Amino acid sequence: MTGKVRVNAYSVSVDGFGAGPDQSLEHPLGVGGERLHHWFYPTTTFQTLFGESKGETGVDDGFARRSMEGMGAWILGRNMFAPSRGGWPDDGWKGWWGEEPPYHVPVMVLTRHARDPIEMKGGTVFHFETGGIEAALEKARALAGDKDVRIGGGAETIRQYLTAGLIDELHVAVSPVLLGRGEPLWQGLDLPALGYEVVSSTAGERATHLILNRVAKDKR
Template identity: 60%
Template sequence: MSKLRVNAFTLSIDGFGAGPDQDLKEPLGVGGEALHTWMFGTRTFRNMSGEDDGTTDTDDAFVTRSFENVGAWIMGRNMFGPIRGPWPDDTWKGWWGDNPPYHVPVFVLTHHPRDAIVMEGGTTFHFVTDGIHSALEKAKAAADGKDVRLGGGVATIRQYLQEKLIDDMHLAISPMLLGSGENLFAGIDMVKLGYRCSEQVATPKAMHVTIDRD
């Protein structure tokens, strides 16, 4: 049965998944890029960037797992790009160039309609204007029995958590403090929602935590 998963989503020790003041120059907010240091040197990540080196350690294993059995993605508009309000034109096609790393249909949550964008490598961005449930329904249909990966950002994950729609989450806790930004769990009672920690693995650069729903 198709699951809705969060994988390789990085938080600071104080719970922030992105720093403050996100914009074109700081897509993850001020200080946010440093959260992902644990991932940047892994072989899986380096291969996505066209390199043929990188580590094959525990961090790499978690990155590899994050792409297994994924048939579609969901992401919020903030993750897709820095543009707000109505789309001014069709110029912006994401942060990832002509061949994004998804290679499956991606459903982008937005309040403003836009035609689908077909990219190289099998990625097609579909823009969903009628809410998170509709996006999930469309993504599961496109996944054809495989899982749906929820990419973020923080606000999008929070919406799906509050509706108890996420089946499991892998979070990488980076050993740094951000102090401000977008906090993933603020005001959300994960225990009452039926979630529990099922796995934890420490590496020099991150604490990997898996959370499941009963």
């Protein structure tokens, strides 16, 4: 039995952007993109991930906590791993998160440029997949066993998996901010035609949490 393919705790603005524009080393989430995650930063789950002992509990923390449970592998787009473009520079870059990333499982990074795996502290191993989204998912499932595979982003990676009908469950946290520009999540997607429906909407302390599921074809 294989686990689900899911997106969890993916923050979007009210106008539908999953990151701000002009990502760089100084702006990992794009300009203004950090505001999307203001619901997540104060939670006990986030604070614990980065070695702090105190944080807020409540609705937002409940969604944050569940987002980290039951995972056997992650899939990330290249821009979620590094600010560089094109061939990999010889700069020693190992991700945004320091020597012990918060994943603790294998992570497939989508890229057009091959590279050897990188083993990090705490069980995270970054694998670099050049064969596209389906090849990455096949390998992630093999690594995850009966646990879930989480698609971490960014927006274009999630859009590709949605378009292919490969995501079983999608949790987005709608933050009460407007970005105006950035990386659009929903643009051009006909989600009902792709088989998705909203199954719950929950107001948290700092965001509204939407759960979308993929519906079986015979139930559409």
